[in-house]
Amino acid sequence: MYRYDEIDRALVTQRVEQFRDQTRRYLAGQLPEDEFRHLRLRNGLYQQRFAPMLRISVPYGLLESAQLRKMAHIVRKYDKGYGHFTTRQNIQLNWPKLEQVPDLLAELAEVQLHGIQACGNDTRNITSDHLAGVAVDEHIDPRPYCELLRQYVALHPEFYWLPRKFKFGFSGAAADRAATRTNDVAVHLVRRPNGAIGYRFFVGGGLGRQPMLAQEMNPFVPESDLLSYACAILRTFNRFGRRDNIHKARIKIVLREWGIERFRAAIEEEYARIKASIEGEELLLLPEDIERIRWHFPTPAYRPAAEVSVDVPGLAARDAGFAAWIKRNVRPHKVPGYRVVFVSLKAPDHVAGDCTAEQFEALAAISDAYSFGELRSTYDQNLVLADVAERDLQEVWRKLDAVKLATPNIGLVTDIVSCPGLDFCGLANAGSIGVAQDIYRRFDTLDAQYEIGPIRITISGCMNGCGHHSVGHIGILGVDKHGEEWYQVTLGGAPGNDAAIGERIGRALARDEIAAGVERLIQGYLELRVDEDETFIECYRRVGMAPFKARLYENEAEAVAA
Amino acid sequence: MTTTILHAGELVEDNWTVIEDGRTEVEIAGGKVIVTLARWRAERETLLAAHSAVGVLVPNTTDIEAIYAEISDRALIALQFPIFTDGRALSQAVVLRKRLGFRGELRAMGDVIQDLVFWLGRCGFDSIVPRKDQNLEACRAALGELRVAYQAAADDHTPVWVRRRGRVAAPH
Numbered sequence A: 001m002y003r004y005d006e007i008d009r010a011l012v013t014q015r016v017e018q019f020r021d022q023t024r025r026y027l028a029g030q031l032p033e034d035e036f037r038h039l040r041l042r043n044g045l046y047q048q049r050f051a052p053m054l055r056i057s058v059p060y061g062l063l064e065s066a067q068l069r070k071m072a073h074i075v076r077k078y079d080k081g082y083g084h085f086t087t088r089q090n091i092q093l094n095w096p097k098l099e100q101v102p103d104l105l106a107e108l109a110e111v112q113l114h115g116i117q118a119c120g121n122d123t124r125n126i127t128s129d130h131l132a133g134v135a136v137d138e139h140i141d142p143r144p145y146c147e148l149l150r151q152y153v154a155l156h157p158e159f160y161w162l163p164r165k166f167k168f169g170f171s172g173a174a175a176d177r178a179a180t181r182t183n184d185v186a187v188h189l190v191r192r193p194n195g196a197i198g199y200r201f202f203v204g205g206g207l208g209r210q211p212m213l214a215q216e217m218n219p220f221v222p223e224s225d226l227l228s229y230a231c232a233i234l235r236t237f238n239r240f241g242r243r244d245n246i247h248k249a250r251i252k253i254v255l256r257e258w259g260i261e262r263f264r265a266a267i268e269e270e271y272a273r274i275k276a277s278i279e280g281e282e283l284l285l286l287p288e289d290i291e292r293i294r295w296h297f298p299t300p301a302y303r304p305a306a307e308v309s310v311d312v313p314g315l316a317a318r319d320a321g322f323a324a325w326i327k328r329n330v331r332p333h334k335v336p337g338y339r340v341v342f343v344s345l346k347a348p349d350h351v352a353g354d355c356t357a358e359q360f361e362a363l364a365a366i367s368d369a370y371s372f373g374e375l376r377s378t379y380d381q382n383l384v385l386a387d388v389a390e391r392d393l394q395e396v397w398r399k400l401d402a403v404k405l406a407t408p409n410i411g412l413v414t415d416i417v418s419c420p421g422l423d424f425c426g427l428a429n430a431g432s433i434g435v436a437q438d439i440y441r442r443f444d445t446l447d448a449q450y451e452i453g454p455i456r457i458t459i460s461g462c463m464n465g466c467g468h469h470s471v472g473h474i475g476i477l478g479v480d481k482h483g484e485e486w487y488q489v490t491l492g493g494a495p496g497n498d499a500a501i502g503e504r505i506g507r508a509l510a511r512d513e514i515a516a517g518v519e520r521l522i523q524g525y526l527e528l529r530v531d532e533d534e535t536f537i538e539c540y541r542r543v544g545m546a547p548f549k550a551r552l553y554e555n556e557a558e559a560v561a562a
Numbered sequence B: 001m002t003t004t005i006l007h008a009g010e011l012v013e014d015n016w017t018v019i020e021d022g023r024t025e026v027e028i029a030g031g032k033v034i035v036t037l038a039r040w041r042a043e044r045e046t047l048l049a050a051h052s053a054v055g056v057l058v059p060n061t062t063d064i065e066a067i068y069a070e071i072s073d074r075a076l077i078a079l080q081f082p083i084f085t086d087g088r089a090l091s092q093a094v095v096l097r098k099r100l101g102f103r104g105e106l107r108a109m110g111d112v113i114q115d116l117v118f119w120l121g122r123c124g125f126d127s128i129v130p131r132k133d134q135n136l137e138a139c140r141a142a143l144g145e146l147r148v149a150y151q152a153a154a155d156d157h158t159p160v161w162v163r164r165r166g167r168v169a170a171p172h
Helices: A006-027 A033-041 A065-078 A098-109 A143-153 A223-240 A251-258 A260-275 A278-283 A287-294 A312-317 A320-329 A357-370 A390-402 A433-442 A446-452 A514-528 A536-543 A545-552 A554-561 B037-050 B064-071 B088-099 B114-122 B136-142
Strands: A045-047 A052-056 A062-064 A082-085 A091-093 A168-171 A185-191 A197-203 A215-222 A330-332 A338-343 A354-356 A374-377 A383-389 A457-460 A474-481 A484-491 B004-007 B010-013 B016-018 B030-036 B051-058 B076-081 B105-110
Touching: A006 A033, A006 A098, A033 A045, A052 A098, A062 A065, A065 A082, A065 A091, A065 A098, A065 A357, A065 A374, A143 A168, A143 A185, A143 A223, A143 A287, A185 A223, A197 A223, A215 A223, A215 A260, A223 A251, A223 A260, A223 A278, A223 B088, A251 A260, A260 A278, A278 B088, A312 A320, A312 A390, A320 A330, A320 A338, A320 A390, A338 A390, A354 A357, A357 A374, A357 A383, A357 A390, A383 A390, A433 A457, A433 A514, A446 A514, A474 A514, A484 A514, A484 A545, A514 A536, A514 A545, A536 A545, A545 A554, B004 B136, B010 B136, B016 B051, B030 B037, B030 B076, B037 B051, B037 B064, B051 B064, B051 B105, B064 B088, B076 B088, B088 B105, B088 B114, B114 B136
Parallel strands: A168 A185, A457 A474, B016 B030, B030 B051, B051 B076, B076 B105
Antiparallel strands: A045 A052, A052 A091, A062 A374, A082 A091, A082 A354, A185 A197, A197 A215, A330 A338, A338 A383, A374 A383, A474 A484, B004 B010
């Protein structure tokens, strides 16, 4: 866990005071709404339908127990007793009062939390692999690099007024678990055969309107040049990103309009110019600079395997509930005797990603007792206890279960990713939460879920795509048709190594049809698949859109035939 | 009527006059004037003959590096903020100061509000013309809004990764 020194602390504290003065001027009528809006967004404060929403940055998804306890306190004192985890690993509060936000931010600052650049046209919170440092398939731990970049882009004056939001995602493992190429910039840590570390840069991704995956810009930028290359990309975007149309302002539009050759040439030329100037010297990272940040992410004091290993399958054989949880929510760890535990925020009748004050407190206690005091948030709106000893698994399971955090559904049909939708969001055209719950209820039994196997259902309440509908195996997009909520369905999207943008299947479904429609798609898959090992996405890629389309609209076909 | 602006951190009476395109320079003959890049290119010799100093206002869409040779000897370069959220001139400013080494007066003009001033200062603007309705004293104070920074822009800050060099251990 990165720990602030006096420089970080001073910056966050001064930032709170800056915002306090801006809020005071706004409330006193000295700062117009349309000016204050841009200032509050850069502190995480967004105007929603009923109240402001405060987005709190969770840098690359890492939290520690003191922060969880503070969150429990915060959601009780300033909100309605719960917070919401997002697809960008952040936490959102739905009900803070504007006049209290400066005090709220001051309290967050006590535990290294803030809303700096959580919204607005700036560089947003950096996301990364929730298994960083513990994954079996990891070749380089991305966390130190995320932190170095976080500091570089935080309150960078040149890049504080970008054309549009700008997102970085990092991965250092074989499997991309952070949907990196859906970001404006994806950074993949790579190691050459001679041992040299570098970055494979992809640029130009983004969901929302015209979803695109980031394209490779440079296969190997040396380790020392993380900031120089980032500067080149940001400056190119700041200069050439469109400012005449908010819907065409992301960097992906520059890439699309220019074509990749011209786009790459512009970034590479800027990179070369930076390298040849005083900026290049300032931005050059020495090995000791990286090493100093790496010290913040030490290997935990793991116990010897002989001490902590137990016969997990044996224990599971005696308890079906524990067995289901082990099978679905527990993953291998690179250290023998340890496991990665997923905490499901997708319990029945709970809003996907929501976490109550009691759950924050329970998670603080559990992480302190069993996972070195740390917790991670995931791209799928779940949480991870990254370092649980095998001998503690049963106790962790019981304690999570006691606060409804042990639903054994990670990666299954009820592990639905969803934005807050029309229930909260001022941008939404349609509800997401209710749709998620309707779908959930249709597959409530675990047997049905296990029969279906791995599948990713994602729901966004509008084109902006916070629910990542474009990269869901089954993606659902809420649209407004003459004041009614309708839902467009896309198939075949994926966020990881096999990243793809889903294809729209056909006409939208009404609110009362959508859950049944999803059920028909899944029923179709169960009939179409070669065997139980063929997953939904594999099946879709083999058979294509047509058989699923026939299934989705079968009632209509009957109506036409009749 | 003179205008009060921020220069080198202080509130001062401005002694430059902006001549909009289409206006003749006769009215302000002899003084210090700021003209658009287009006019500077078209009337360079005439302008230099008529005025004690000529500054150039560069659109924020201009490739500042490509045209720098034409304005590198100017005592003042002005950059534009058509709206305070349009940060293109911030990149022009940083490139002017850090890559091209411009040492003359660098002026920010347009929709300059108090809450933009701090960022302007860090990007190398030493001459700031606040929008007419802004509180000038508050604008002056805004230059020091935040006193620490992680990165260097066109300012006196040392990047934090450089400041930390030599420190032995992280607090673990």
